Amino acid sequence: MSSDAAIRLDYLDQTVRLLYPGSGSPRRYTVLPHNAVPRRMVPRRWWHPWSSVIVPGEGSIAAYLGEVFGRPVETVLHVRPAVRANRKPILEARSGGRLLAFVKIGDSARARALITAEAAALRRLAGLPLERVRPPAVLHHGSWRGLSVLAMSPLPVRRGRVPRRLLLDAVKEIAATGGPGAAWHGDLAPWNMSPSRDGRLLVWDWERYEIGVPYGFDLVHHFFQRALRRMSPPVAARACVARAARELGPLGVSDAVARQSALRYLIALADRHAADGHAPLGPPETWLSPVVDHEELLT
Secondary structure, X not given: OOHHHHHHHHHHHHHHHHHOOOOOOEEEEEEEEEOOEEEEEEEOOOOOOOOEEEEEOOOOHHHHHHHHHOOOOEEEEEOOOOOOOOOOOEEEEEEOOEEEXXXXXXXXXXXXXXXXXXXXXXXXXXXXXXXOEEOOOEXXXXXXXXXXXXXXXXXXXXXXXXXHHHHHHHHHHHHHOOOOOOEEOOOOOHHHEEEOOOOOEEEOOOOOOEEOOOOOHHHHHHHHHHHOOOOOHHHHHHHHHHOHHHHHHHHOOOHHHHHHHXXXXXXXXXXXXXXXXOOOOOOHHHHOHXXXXXXXXXX
C-alpha cells in the first residue's frame, strides 16, 4: 500500500469515528475504487466487490442532514489526501438517487473559520446580480456535535477548458463584488472552476474570498497554480513575475503595476501558508526571497 493510501485510510478512520459516533442502525459502506486507491466511501451496493465498512446510522451526520433536508439522506464521504492546512471532511448528501448538497465539516478551529468565511462570502454573492460567475448557494450553515456544517447547492460541473475570455470576465466580475476596492476569490485555480452550458463560469471553494486586494490577484494565482504543475516553486515564482504584465494587461493594468501585484500576491501567499502553519512550497527563503531580491535590484 502506498504512503498516500495509508494516510488517506488513517484519516478516513478518524473521520468515520467523528461523523458516525452512534451505535445503532448499522449501515454498510464501501471504499472505492479500493483500499489501495481510496477516494470515496459510498453506501454499499450488492455489486461492490470489495469488503464493506460498517458504520452506525443513528446519531450520525447522515441523520443530522436528514433532519436538515426533511428526508432520508445517504452520505458519500470523500477520502481526503495528505495533511493540508485546510483539510476537512467533505460529504455528498444524497436522497432518492439525487445529489442534494455538498457538505463541508469544520473539525478544527482553522476549518471552522474557513467554513464561516465561505458561508459569509456565498451569502454576499447571492445578493449581487452576477452575470458571468455562478457560485453555489448556502442551503444550511449550522453546528452539530461541536462541528461546523456547511451544505451548499451542487453545481452542474462538466470538465472542459475554460475559455480565456470567460476567465477574464469572471475575474473582472469577482473583483467588482468588492465595491470601491477590488475583491478576489482567493483560490481561483483550474480545479475550482468549470465552464457551464449557459456560458457562465461555475466557481466553488470560496473559503479565501477577500476584499481590498490588488486588482488581478485571481489571474496571477491562476497562472501560478498552473505553473506549479510543471515547474519547481522557485522557477514558478520567477515566471509569475515575468508573465505578470502579459497576464494582467487585458485588465488594463500597466506593466509596472502588474509586476508589483505579482510580488504582492506571492508575499500574500507566503503569509497565508505561514498563518496556516504549513509550507507546501518549501521555506519562503527558497522560492520567494530570490524573486523579491531580484526585483529590488532592478528598482
